[in-house]
Amino acid sequence: MFSAAGACFLRAWIARRIGTIRDAARDIECGNLGRRLPVSGDSGQFTRLNQDLNRMLDKVEQGMDGARHVSNTIAHSLRTPLGRIRAHLDETLHARSDVAALTAAGELAVQEIDSLVALLDKLLQMAETESGARRQTFEPVAMRDMVASVVERYQHAAHEMAVALVMEIEGNPSIRGDRQLLESVLTDLLDNALKYAGHPTAIGVYAAQRNDEVILLVHDDGLGIPAQERTNVLQRFYRLNHKQQGNGIGLSTVAAIVSLHGGTLHLEDAAPGLLVRMVFPGCTGVD
Structure with missing residues (x-):
């Protein structure tokens, strides 16, 4: 009799726990994404299951x-330049402009559209990065080869701006990741240093393996970023100087990619200039 009563009690207890999970699932299905499962103080299987589900x-x-924020910011970011393109073309057409003016208007429209395409590409890259989907294709990446490839592409632009772009690699650091995304990190940081650092005279890139970690540094001797703004500039669409061109997603994309690779990112004072310090888990198996 006692065993039968115990079995009934256990069955009822399990049914209640499962019912709680089903109630939460129905609530979430109806749109209440803030609903969570109750977690008791014990360490039983149902408690661990609820913790995993939460x-x-x-x-x-x-x-x-994140998806709602991206969709809202995309709409806002597209509305202004598209309105500017339409207004300029409309003004040019109604003024019965000559061929030169029409050509100039067309060229301006192409530039604006190219900027929009670049913005959309960045947003798509960020969405893909934050989803974690690219993590499935991770493989060992030799930092020496990757860094040298990106720095070489920027040498001409740096020379034209009278900026010394130097690279230093210690040993053969390597991390497990997506080479294309890692290249875009370095590309964004070098772009920022050349465009927004306030005419630096030198930009340096340094990479090294330290025990189980890989350190990647990018620094310049430009204007730097005020300490109180260093957290803000990592937010999506935040712009430090609205008088300069840009969309404010470069550093936020960098931060998302570093996080995807299990790394950390810190913005520091290079005295003068900015030092971007990235630390990644290292890996072996790359020559």
């Missing part, structure tokens, strides 16, 4: 919030 729901809610 962590999963946190990720889902974070992803949905």
Whole structure:
């Protein structure tokens, strides 16, 4: 009799726990992404299951919030330049402009559209990065070869601006990751240093393996970023100087890619200039 009563009690207890999970699932299905499963103080299987499900729901809610933010900012970012293109073309057409004026208007429209395409490419890259999908294709990346390739592409532009672009690699550092994304990190940082650092005279890139970590540094001797703004500039669409061209997503994309690779990113004072310090988990197996 006692065993039968115990079995009934256990069955009812399990049914209640499962019912709680089903109720939460229905609530979430109806759009309440903030709903979470109750977690008791014990360490039983149901408690661990609820904790796992809550962590999963946190990720889902974070992803949905990110998607809404991206869609809103895309709409805002597209509206202004598209309105500017239309207004300029409309003004040119109604003024019965000559061929030279029409050509200039067309060239301006092409430049604006190219900027929009670049913005959309960046946003798509950020969305793909934050989804974590690219992590499945990670493989060992030799930092020496990757850094040298990117720095070489920027040598001409740096020379034209009378900027010394130097590179120093210690040993053969390597990390497990996506080479294309890692190249875009270095590309964005060198772009920023050349365009927004306030006419620096030198830009340096340094990489080295330190025990189980790989350090990647990019520094310049330009204007730097005020300490109180270093967290803000990592936010999507935040612009330090609205008088300069740009869309404010370069550093936020860099931060997302570094995070995807399990790394950390810090903006520091190079005295003078800016030092971007990135630390990644190292790996072996790359010559």
